[in-house]
Amino acid sequence: MLHSMKGRNSVLYFCSRRALSSFIPRYEFPKYNIALSDFKGHQVKALKKFQYLAPQLNMVLELRDLRAPLSTRNVLFDRFFMDGNEKIKRLIVYTKKDYMPQSAALFETLTRWHNEMKEDFIILDGKSRNDVKNLMKVIEWQSNKLVENDVPLPMGYRILVTGMPNVGKSTLVNSLRYINYSKRNPNSKGAKVSRTGDQAGVTRSTSEIIRISKDNATQGIYLIDSPGIGLPGRVSNQSRILAQALCNCVKETLIDPVVQADYLLFLMNLQKMKNNIEWYPDYKTNPTNDIYTVFNRCYDMHKLSETTAAIAWINHWKRKGKNVLFDVEPLLVSGEFSYKDYLIKDLQKIEDFSVENTKLNIPGASKQVFV
Ligand SMILES: Nc1nc2c(ncn2[C@@H]2O[C@H](COP(=O)(O)OP(=O)(O)O)[C@@H](O)[C@H]2O)c(=O)[nH]1
Numbered sequence: 001m002l003h004s005m006k007g008r009n010s011v012l013y014f015c016s017r018r019a020l021s022s023f024i025p026r027y028e029f030p031k032y033n034i035a036l037s038d039f040k041g042h043q044v045k046a047l048k049k050f051q052y053l054a055p056q057l058n059m060v061l062e063l064r065d066l067r068a069p070l071s072t073r074n075v076l077f078d079r080f081f082m083d084g085n086e087k088i089k090r091l092i093v094y095t096k097k098d099y100m101p102q103s104a105a106l107f108e109t110l111t112r113w114h115n116e117m118k119e120d121f122i123i124l125d126g127k128s129r130n131d132v133k134n135l136m137k138v139i140e141w142q143s144n145k146l147v148e149n150d151v152p153l154p155m156g157y158r159i160l161v162t163g164m165p166n167v168g169k170s171t172l173v174n175s176l177r178y179i180n181y182s183k184r185n186p187n188s189k190g191a192k193v194s195r196t197g198d199q200a201g202v203t204r205s206t207s208e209i210i211r212i213s214k215d216n217a218t219q220g221i222y223l224i225d226s227p228g229i230g231l232p233g234r235v236s237n238q239s240r241i242l243a244q245a246l247c248n249c250v251k252e253t254l255i256d257p258v259v260q261a262d263y264l265l266f267l268m269n270l271q272k273m274k275n276n277i278e279w280y281p282d283y284k285t286n287p288t289n290d291i292y293t294v295f296n297r298c299y300d301m302h303k304l305s306e307t308t309a310a311i312a313w314i315n316h317w318k319r320k321g322k323n324v325l326f327d328v329e330p331l332l333v334s335g336e337f338s339y340k341d342y343l344i345k346d347l348q349k350i351e352d353f354s355v356e357n358t359k360l361n362i363p364g365a366s367k368q369v370f371v
């Protein structure tokens with residue numbers, strides 16, 4: 001596979017030996033024979049549990065990774081809101097804002113898309129106190145609205161935190177709990193209640209209900225963390241799974257690291273590179289469409305295999321890389337892409353998909369954890 005990739009791009013590689021102004025990036029990424037889905041049994045179980053929890057939910061925070069706003073969007077959640085759960089307040093939360101600090105154009109695009117769908121969204125860094133405080137204000141405002149309208153909240157205001165694996169659900173749960181806890185106990189750090197990690201699948205069950213606030217006229221505000229839910233194969237495709245791989249939403253080993261690295265190079269060449277010289281030496285004087293050329297510029301390839309170089313390059317990016325979108329649609333001008341059509345196509349593909357057809361059981365009563 002690796003050699004065919006090199007062969008296919010050799011013409012473009014030759015063309016690319018010129019300065020940035022005349023460089024032609026690839027506009028299409030070659031097709032590879034890679035896995036398109038990482039959908040698992042425990043995720044089906046979580047989806048069933050959502051339906052079971054739905055009657056007690058007041059709000060769903062649906063997290064997506066800002067770098068891949070479309071590929072980390074899961075149409076299964078759209079279905080959840082359409083299947084009799086329209087009354088639950090839905091707030092889309094784009095996380096990892098700190099990886100896209102120079103993205104005013106992206107914010108405008110998201111505003112246009114979500115206005116079209118009449119959806120509310122917020123963009124944040126789940127580790128930033130200020131950002132999380134702002135989200136808390138929105139939550140309190142929503143909960144107070146129900147209180148003012150005399151909506152009974154016998155179990156408190158309950159919020160499910162959902163999204164694909166690794167989008168930052170447990171981090172946000174911990175941050176929300178922490179800002180509320182430290183408000184009441186200024187000298188304490190507040191224990192972490194949800195396990196976090198930079199791998200897909202750290203949270204495996206939807207069990208704990210975490211009280212984050214007592215400052216409400218009701219029984220309080222509660223969060224429910226949940227395992228990430230991936231895309232079923234029928235709605236997946238190569239660019240989505242590659243974007244998810246770059247966000248760590250799928251198992252690290254699912255996709256050949258050289259293909260992941262090549263996809264990142266493809267995206268870098270389509271976008272304006274800023275301060276990414278660490279990953280792409282000589283970008284301005286000698287841009288290239290050949291990932292092996294980039295590896296050669298970064299590492300001593302007499303000592304490393306191509307796979308080892310790809311893993312090192314991609315992992316370094318995942319830790320520190322900034323300002324590259326993993327989805328290409330936000331780069332298109334508004335008339336070229338319709339967010340609504342995109343969603344409708346996905347909904348059509350899952351029309352006859354049913355979690356009820358699976359044989360997994362819903363787990364029993366939930367455990368409560370009070371602050
Ligand atoms: N830079 C950055 N990292 C984040 C953010 N939110 C979560 N993370 C990191 O992303 C990884 C996955 O987070 P986690 O909360 O376990 O994701 P979950 O699988 O959705 O529960 C962890 O390494 C977190 O530290 C964020 O807003 N910005």
Ligand SMILES: [Mg+2]
Pocket residue numbers: 169170171195196202203226227228
């Ligand atoms: Mg988690």
